[in-house]
Amino acid sequence: MNRIFLLPVEVPSLLRSALLLLCLLSLSLVAVAQETATVCLQCHSAQTGRGGKAVQPWKTSIHAANGISCHDCHGGDPKDAANAMSPARGFLGVPKETGIPAFCGRCHVGIREDYLQSAHGRALGKGGPTCVTCHGSHEIEKVTLELINEKSCSRCHPYERAAKIKAAMEKTEQQIVGIEGRLDRFKGEGVDTETADKSLFAIRNTYHRLFHEVNTARVTSESSKLQGELARLDQSLQKVAEQRAKRKIAGTFVVAGALVAALLFHLVRKTYD
Secondary structure: OOOOOOOOOOOOHHHHHHHHHHHHHHHHHHHHHHHHOOHHHHHHHOOOHHHHOOHHHHHOOHHHHOOOOHHHHHOOOOOOHHHOOOHHHOOOOOOOHHHHHHHHOOOOHHHHHHHHHOHHHHOOOOOOOOHHHHHOOOOOOOOOHHHOOHHHHOOOOOOHHHHHHHHHHHHHHHHHHHHHHHHHHHHHOOOOOHHHHHHHHHHHHHHHHHHHOOOHHHHHHHHHHHHHHHHHHHHHHHHHHHHHHHHHHHHHHHHHHHHHHHHHHHHHHHHHO
């Protein structure tokens, strides 16, 4: 039933307008929420036990944060409850263990290739880990070096080799974070960073591909190369920073000189007056 809210006559018109706008905004947000709630979520959220088990972990995942919902992975029709799980509508369901890399690899193409070429991938179907072993099935976290940890890795093998890989990659990540911060400051100051951005983008992509490489010697070697490239990029940015600092100092002297000249001119003119 529709409700009509009557505002007292003495309420200022501006306040009435603000209240009306707030009501309309609330209704719009409700409408948006209803549109984005797929039938998959509506159905599984109401279930207990296994059926509803995936919903809450998904809500806190990096997938949910980026708008990736049930149908983006499992297929089906997210707007039609009767056909939500219809193969004719592209429903895929849950993949078998050996099919998980291909399932996730529809979006993560490069990562799938890296995984399959690694020792982990070569052990697929023979007791080796799949994507969900390390990343989870619905509670997907943002990929960071923290995913390489003793608790996770020691489930299958000693942590020693993984620790060496993590140590080799940590320095690279620290350099990347430092350069990202400097580029952000430059952008805030209006500096053109396009060339440096492209260089960092390429280096970061190569770095990310090492996450699924479990060959310690290769990770160490590649990390050393990347650290050298990052050091050179950082040096070039340092030169830009030094040049800007010199220009600021020169500008300060110019302004100071102009002020002194103006003061002297004023004193001379006052003397003659």
